Amino acid sequence: MGILEEAHNLKIIGSGERVIVLAHGFGTDQSVWKHLVPHLIDDFRILLFDNMGAGPTNPDFFDFSRYATLDGYAFDVLAILEELRIGSCIFVGHSVSAIIGAIASVSRPDLFDKIIMISASPRYLNDLDYYGGFEQEDLDQLFEAMRSNYESWCSGFAPLAVGGDMESLAVQEFSRTLFNMRPDIALSIAQTIFGSDYRNLLSHITVPCHVIQSMKDLAVPVVVSEYIHQNLGGESIVEVMSTEGHLPQLSSPDVVVPVLLRHIRLDIVL
Known part of the structure; x- marks a missing residue:
């Protein structure tokens, strides 16, 4: 196994000519796709990986300067596709990974x-x-809560983000996946994500985009x-689902x- 495969826990499963890349968002790992994968495995080759800094990755590989912007993650995506000699793919990105995929596509x-952008x-x-x-005051409070007591912050943030109670x-x-992250790395990634502004990038994206969103999402307002959709440079469609929460593929897989x-x-x- 090469360094890239080991660093990102790369996994290719399924059969078929077309490749689907499943890219997870902040605080999760490739296991977030567990409800979707069984429905794809017979018709597609599926590439699963963990973004650097996710719980299952080796924290020694995390470069704070490289991942101070989302571009570092986009370079990782391109390196993975090149390493595996994937000439084209359908990229399914959740949350920040939707933007990471978009950066790579430019x-x-x-x-x-x-x-396919979910909760982007x-x-x-x-x-x-x-x-x-x-x-900004909201984000300052969020970062301070992460910094002062990470475990307590996780316990409070998880039900808010998912849109359910702790019994869910x-x-x-x-x-579990939030707790698995090293606290200083989680804080650094959160600061990178919440401080990012890629609005100007949208007009440069020419790949067709499917924008999928929950009706109610703590992190991303439906607007x-x-x-x-209105600012993408290429063709796009948008669909708002009757779901709640920022991780609908985990909380409402039936929908x-x-x-x-x-x-x-x-x-x-069109």
């Missing part, structure tokens, strides 16, 4: 047949004429999905899996 659009946001901070859902299996699963399967198989016709 420099290498030939590698991406389409990008180009900017989390509110701005003039833009509603991202957070004020989805909340317990997200709590953000329409903002992305989300059929939606994702439809978008995976759907080519945009």
Whole structure:
């Protein structure tokens, strides 16, 4: 096993000519796709990996300067595709990974047949004429809570993000993957994500995009999905699901899996 495979816990499963890349968001790992994978395995080759800094990755590999922007993660995606000699893929990105995939697609659009964005946001901070859902004071409080008592923050953040109580299996699963992250790395990644602004990138994205969003999401207001749709440089469609929470593929798989399967198989016709 090469360094890249080991660092990202790369896994290719399934059969078929088309490749689907499943990329997870903050606080999770590749296990977040457990409800979707069984529905793809007979028809597609599936590439699963862990973003650097996720719980199952070796924290010694985490470079704080490289991952101070999302570009570092985008370089990782391109390196993985090159290493595995994947000439084209359907990229399914959850949360921050939707933007990471978009960044990667700007420099290498030939590698991406389409990008399916779930719970994506180009900017989390509110701005003039833009509603991202957070004020700077909100983020400062979030970072301070992570810094002062990470375990306590995880316990409080998980049910808010997922949209359920602590008895929920989805909340317990997200709590587990959050706890698995090293606290200083988790804080650094959170600061990178919540401090990012990729609105100007949207017009440079030419790969077809499917923008999928929960009706109610603590981290991403539903208006953000329409903002992305209106500002993308290429073809796009948007679908708002009747789900709640930022991790609908984990909390509402009965709703989300059929939606994702439809978008995976759907080519945009405008």
